[in-house]
Amino acid sequence: MKRQPSEQEIRDAAPRLRDGPGPGSPEARALDETWSDAPGLIGWFSAINHKTIALRFVVATMLFFGAGGILAALMRLQLARPGNKLMGPDMYNQVFTMHGTTMMFLFAVPVMQAVAVYLVPLMVGTRSIAFPRLNAYAFWVFVFGGLMLYAAFFVNAGADAGWFSYVPLAGPDFSPGKRVDFWAQMITYTELSAIVEAIVVITTALKLRAPGMTLNRMPLFVWAMLVTAFMILFAMPAVMLASTALIMDRLVGTHFYNPAEGGDALLWQHLFWFFGHPEVYLIFIPGLGFISAIIPTFARRPMFGYTAMVLSLIATAFLAFGLWVHHMFATNLPELGKSFFTAASMMIAIPTATQIFCWLATLWTGRLNFKTPLLFVLAFFFILVLGGLTGIILAAVPINLQVHDSYFVVAHLHYVLIGGAVFPLFGAFYYWFPKFTGRMMSERLGRWNFWLMFVGFNVAFFPMHLLGMQGMPRRVYTYQAESGWGQMNFVSTAGALVLAAGVLLFVINALRSWHAGAAAGNDPWGGGTLEWAASSPPAPCNFHALPVVHSRDPVWQPLPSGPPAQPPLPTHVMGLTADERQLLVTTVVDARPDVLHTFPRPSIWPFACAVATTVLFTASIFTAWAVVWGMVPVAIILTLWFWPHRHETARHLAMERKP
Amino acid sequence: MTAARVRGTALDVSSLPTYGFSHRSIVWWATLGMIAVEATVFALAIATYFYLRSHATTWPLAGKPPDLLWGTINTLVMLGSLLPNHLAKKAAEKDNVSRARLWMAVCLAMGLLFLVIRIFEFRSLNTGWDTDAYGSIVWTLLGLHTVHLVTDFYDSAVLTLLLFIGPLEGRHMQDVSENAFYWYFVVASWLPIYLVIYWAARLH
Known part of the structure; x- marks a missing residue:
């Protein structure tokens, strides 16, 4: 069997066109064709263009956001008045964990x-x-990891030990059944995906920049995503x-969390x-990147x-790894250790403040154009500063102990995460929507x-x-009328519905x-970074x-x-x-300019490999041996994914120049 | 000359090489990323070992430490595999396919050897994963590293097969070089794990 391509095959595979002439030229038409995904059903599952995958990814995450939002609304409805019977404690546990x-x-x-x-390749x-x-x-x-978690939820096997699944509650003694197993495997899926994406983003930002874009000229959004990706790795x-x-x-009966x-x-x-504290900054730093754009x-x-x-940004990333114990102030750790983490928690305010002052200086000395994206950014300042202030309050051990596990913490984390990430994200959608689709979003609806x-x-x-300071604990499915918390909970529920209406209007x-x-x-x-030099959609x-x-812009x-x-x-x-x-x-x-790298064409193997990975991960919830036999299809598919075709090699050899 | 040249207002890059070794290659960066992730997992597993140990009055919790024989032999075999690994890397970077084939094959033979010895290592741990927390973390450490041995052995085997039968191009020499880079990591990460599993259980 002749596997190495012949001289003739290599000559026939030689490329004919080189880029350089701008839009409208035959070269530009060839480029469009070269970089397109294939049509048809198989083509759809084989797509690899970064914009195609990114839009699907955004839509998938927003659908999960919608599902999480509906769960939040259900919780608020349950808590709207004392002794409500909308759902029982078991369902409520699943709902808040799933949320x-x-x-x-x-x-x-x-x-x-x-x-x-x-955006990173464009920028x-x-x-x-x-x-x-x-x-x-x-x-x-x-996608498959998320669907598995929801499939389990719909057959009454939804995770129910909280989003951080503390043991011993989440251990085998207190959570029998498969609920927590689905949660733990969901982690495996999503973290695998996140780590792979981090490596992809790091390599793009470090190695694929246009000539002349030194690190010192890299857009701040790309910096934010680069720093985020490095944090994900660790x-x-x-x-x-x-x-x-x-x-x-x-x-399988190991005893990592079993004191006996x-x-x-x-x-x-x-x-x-x-992981969990850096996670907050994994969410927050991209938000900073949006704002800086x-x-x-x-x-x-x-x-x-x-x-x-x-x-x-870099200082924030380092400090974020020195804060985790401030989630554990209510445990029996040495007091001196807690003081260290209090200091670190307060120190992280310094780089955040530096950025806020730089933004304020930019806004102060600029000619402002009050459009919807800017409104979301200004809201970020208001909400995040409040969330940051309660953060400083919570960094003090004595206060932390007082409000531990109360609604004060719920308020704090939502001010930080929604103010720090969701508002900038919505601003970002309004800002880049024209780039994604070629069309503007309505300003009038945007303001509403x-x-x-x-x-x-x-x-x-x-x-x-206030509810937290009055002592209302988090993760309770209801409360007594005598507690006096009914009125404020009702107000909160009304606010949640208004928030939901706002999100609906966005959709x-x-x-x-x-x-x-x-x-x-x-x-x-009138933006200054390179994505605005491409057509809309690109x-x-x-x-x-x-x-x-x-230059930088x-x-x-x-x-x-x-x-x-x-x-x-x-x-x-x-x-x-x-x-x-x-x-x-x-x-x-x-x-x-250093090397010319030939990128692969679209392929069904990534999809097939994800299916095989899903079989491996999901089956291992039911039998540990799946880790062994489940590896076989994954290994076979990866091998086929890697193995070159003779025609492909011929084309590469026709272009080859040795270093 | 392989460099970019300015022609009018354009930068002509057509004469650049189509692949490069080490940090010039994007795949090298992906490999480095995986190494960072896996090194973090190993470091955290080792931290877990010492965390559990700090809460125990005796260590190992029950029974005796692992027998030294097989683990030590395997350490020497792994260190020995660095030589053919290095020679395969150098051969690839000199574009010498036949030498790369030879040393990759030697590497694989040694890989097979340390996978077999690894079975004896598991048998000489003197504990089970479900015996107690000590057993759990020792099995996890050795298991994690074994997963790396198996996957690295498998992808080296696929690459070696390609060197013998596949349609080859220059870029596959870059793959050999990066495969060797990862092999270095798999061996290097073993040394702290070896010290923890076999010697930390002996120090008091």
Whole structure:
């Protein structure tokens, strides 16, 4: 059998067109064709274009957000008055666990990664995410993990030990049945997906930047996603280890968390919060990235304090790993240790404040353009500062002990997460929607959407501070009328419904605008980063000629200031093969052109591999041996995924230049 | 000359190489990312070991520490595999396919050897995963590392097969180089785990 391609085959496979000429040229048409996903059903499951996968990813995470929101509304309805009979304690336990789990694992982190998968390649001026097939695999694994959790919920096997599944409650003695096992395996799915996405984003940001985009010129949003991705690498393994140990305790009789056999329940809390606290910043730092993208555009000036902003992001990431014990102040840890974590918790306010002052300086000295995205950003300031203040209060051990496990904590975490991540995210949707779809969202509906969400949010969550201080514990399915908490709970429920109406209006606005919105053009807001140089929506290859970058805001300043250089500086790249998926790889720090990498074509293997992974993970809930036999199809599919075709090799050999 | 050149207002990159070794390759960065993740898992598992130990009055909780023989032999075999691994890497970077084949095959033979010895290691732990928390963490540490041995052995085997029968291109030499990079990690990560499993249970 002849496997190596012949000379003739290699000559026949030689590429014919090289890029460089702009839109409209035969080369540009070839590029569009080269980078498109295939049509048809198989083509749909084989798609790997980063924009296709990212939009599906965003829609999937938003559907989970909707599901988590409905669960939240059900909880609020149950709590609207004392002694309510809408649901019993068992259902309520499942509902609040599913709500927290959905929002943390199926919405907050993945939605940020999904947006990054769309925007990072555009912002750094390239045609694809690094590892597009792996990216598709991560998406499918995520979807299947989420669906498994909800399938279990619908057959009354919904997780019910809280989104952080503390042992001993979540252990084999107090949670028999399969509920917690589904929760633990959901962790395996979503964290696998998140880790893969993190690696994809890191490689894209470090190696695929346009020539001239030194690290010092990388957009702040890309910096935020890069820092987030690095945090994921070091935080997510903790929860995977913890949940694997939990499921082994439950299924094969290990004793990690069993004190009777030398195990320790606090081990769970340490491992979980070593992940769980950085998790908060995994959600929050992308939000900071959105804000740093939106503010310069709507203040119509470059960002003030770029270097300070980047250093603050990095400092936040480091400090985030030194805070986990502040979730454990109510345990019997040494008091000196707690003091250290109090200090670290307060210290993280410094880089956050630095960024807030830089944004304020940018806004103060800019000419403001009050559009919906900016409104969401301004709301961030208001809500996050309140959430940050209660955070500082909670960092003090004595107060923490007083309000531990009360609604004060619920109020605090929602102010931080919704203010720090969800409001910027909605602002980001309004900001980039024209780029995603080519159409503007309605400003009028946008304002209604904003005010309903802003008012609804505060009415829903502000009273919880007071309820918490009055002693209302969290995770209770009801309370007595004599407690006097009924009125404020009713107000809170009313606020939650207003908030839900705001989100609904967003959905209506998005759907309407997708079909009937005003045409956007390439750069409707006058933004300065490279995604605004691409068409809206971008062509399959993003850029028909890759840009060469000479400043931090390449759309505002395509060439260095001063008299034109002689000879003229390059503005774009030429010479990449247009009928192959060839991309320019640049050096990490200076973004000098280095290597031409040929990217793979669309393939069904990532989807097939995700299906095989799903069989492995789900079956292992029922039999530990699935870990062994389930590996066989995964290994076979990965091998087929890797193994090159002769024609593919011929094409590569025709282009090959040795280093 | 393989460098980008300015032509008018365009930067011509058509003469750049189509692959490169080490940090020039994007796959190298992905491998480094996986190494960061897996090293974190190992570090946390080791931290768990010492956390559990700090709560115990005797350690091991019951019974005796693992027997040293097989674990120590395996450590030497793994360290020995670094030589053919290094030679395979160098051969690949010099674009010498036949040498890369040879040393990859030697690596695989040693891989097979340490997988077999690993079975004896499990048998000499002197505890079960369901005996007590000590047994659980020791089995988990050894199990985690074994998963790495198995997966690394398998993907090295696939790559070696490709070197012998597959349609080859220059970029597969880059794959050999990165495969060797990962092998270094699998061996290097064993050393702290070896010390913890076999020696931390002996120190008091």
